[in-house]
Amino acid sequence: MQTYTLQRRERLKQRNECVRKLFDTLSKRYRQWRAEAIIAEVATQMYLSPRTVEAIVFYEGIYAEK
Secondary structure (H helix, E strand, O other), X not given: OHHHHHHHHHHHHHHXXXXXXXXXXXXXXXXXXXXXXXXXXXXXXXXXXXXXXXXXXXXXXXXXXX
16 A cells, blocks of 8 residues: 555656646746746646646745655
8 A cells, every 4th residue: 555655656746746847947948938927838738727827836825845
């Protein structure tokens, strides 16, 4: 059971890194876009809610690095 928890944490960590990387890539490519538009695009591509993407990108709540 503990192995599953560790694997899940690693997968979530990788996902969060992917979300941040995609946000950085899109923000560099589309400098004229507002942050909300980039968050919405990342949310669409990663199948997450915009609020979750925002929390991951800005290290809020449970998505803060420990």
